[in-house]
Amino acid sequence: MPEVTYLEALRQGLWEEMERDERVFILGEDVGAYGGAFKVTEGFQSRFGAGRVIDTPISEAAIVGAAAGAAHMGMRPVCEMQFIDFISCAYDMLTNYVATARYRANLATPIVVRGPSGGYVRGGPFHSQNPEAAFLHTPGLKIVCPATARDAKGLIKSAIRDDDPVLYFEHKYLYRRIKEDLPAGEEILTPIGQARIAREGKHLSVITWSAMVFKALDAAERLAREDGLEVEVLDLRSLLPMDDEAIAATVKKTNRVLIAHEDTRTGGVAGEITARINELAFEWLDAPVRRVCAHDVPLPYAPTLEDFVLPQVDDLVAACRWLARY
């Protein structure tokens, strides 16, 4: 079976959907002749033409707004944000226009907005962000954050086929670091809204997503080796809608929960998950729900600073040990 990187899996998913459905098209900055800043769309313009792989001005609001207009008319646009940090420039368009369109106006807006998110790459404050919390609060949007190559492919395909707007936050740290065997010719469609158990365990649970899944798996491995702790890792994959059933199930199984995310803590998604656990399974808890997140600062550039601010495997190990002892 061919070994496929996370980035290649995403590419394959986009390519297959472009081949399958002529309503699918791509628009974004430098996505055409250049193939995108990270080469996600390399070769697309020569295969599908400049009419379906559109180089736009540096205008995120126009990219998302035009995608919305075309989507109302029956198209299936995929917008690339060159770095996901720039999605904030389209915040109004996404939250006020796109997210409300079905509800207020009965207008379907099946668009995908995707782009490289995440830190650990020395990108500094504006090329490292994880914007999911900024959009989790907006009814009408869906949010997916693949961690594996299989889900990178399966979620982009499901996102394109979804009848609602989907924000697809890929992690640039994973682009070329993750490789998996993906059978050629297999139709991979990861359902939106379903979490995945990345590692089974019975002593405590780490609920996480995106690149943090691998840090959690590393921590679980170490805890198994050094402490004999069996840590369950739940990869949420979708944040909106969120898989409450899977969250409740892991809480009821292990009774101790750590929520880990790469974004900053205050107002972060971990707070929402904590509240849900409180509502869904309070009486099953043997310890307070705890969080491991980035510190509440803009993400700094210097490796010493970035490594300090972001959660590391050691942080997860320490937090899990605290929970296990509680």
Place this chain on the structure above:
Amino acid sequence: MAFRATVGAIGYTPRMSATAPPPAQSQAVISGLTRAQLHELYYWMRLTRSLEERLVNLYRQTKVIGGLFRSLGQEADAVGSAYALDRSKGDILSPLIRNLGSMLVQGATPLEVLRQYMAKAQSPTAGRELNIHFNDLTRGFIGQISHLGDMVPVMAGVALHFKMTKQPRVGLVYVGDGAMSTGAFHEGINFAAVQRLPLVVVSENNGYAYSTPMRVQTAVKSLADRAVAYGIPGVTADGNDVLEVYQVTRTAVDRARAGEGVTLIELMTYRRKGHAEHDNQSYVPPGEIEAWERNDPIDRYVRRLTESGWATVDELGALNARIEKELDAAIALCENEPLPDPDTALTDVYQDFPIEPHWYRGLDA
């Protein structure tokens, strides 16, 4: 006989009787428009004004739930520009708050507008959205949202679809002197221009954005000058002259349909009422409103029609009577309709699942 033919044309039933149309009705008399079409323009402008007057009454009776936005004195710009589109070809427009007339031309009905303002269950948005914020892609209008400028990128996307699918259709989007200060306007028109999309951008220069006059809004003297920055033609026209509005927009629509790209049209007009019905216009210099009252677009058009012999006073009177009758019927039909059932509030956020009511609903209070 002549009147009947006019009525048929207005109702978008067949424009002409198939058998023996009166010759005078079928010949273009000005701007390529027939006598019947000139009557239609009058009908839409007068309907816009009368509908808003009825809404004022309903507002004063507190039957209008939210704010009321008038387009008094701007009816010609909305009606004349929308009339330049071709509904039979599937053209689509997106109005701003003072473009009720443009939606009526595209087929929105007074009944729908009344239900919207009164938040009725049977309104086009089932009570979810306000005033003229509603849409019908089939009839060719997409309602605005309140964030000014946002519809420019959206309509660029609609026009992009026309271009990608090689359909000879045109999009038209309204902005105002205020909306043109937004980033979304700039991004949208620039994108549409560089892509040579079949889009017409109509800028209503009505002097005020809420209370802020144009001279505080922008340093340019003419909004059409902005076109230079986008590499597209920009024209300024008298927004209170419905025929001039029609003609200048028609040229831009034809250009767009021929694949020649975007045109920016600035229509000079004046907002004679406040931003909304509550606004007392304390910021307006004395005499300004009165001066524009003398430039009323409907009065001007009536004079033009009657003095040129394109319509008789009787014909126009008959149209007025018809409008009042239509509005009476629409109001009688919906005035006492119910508001939406509360439990309809939680569907259609997503296509595939409803939002659940909160856990404490259903508990004893």
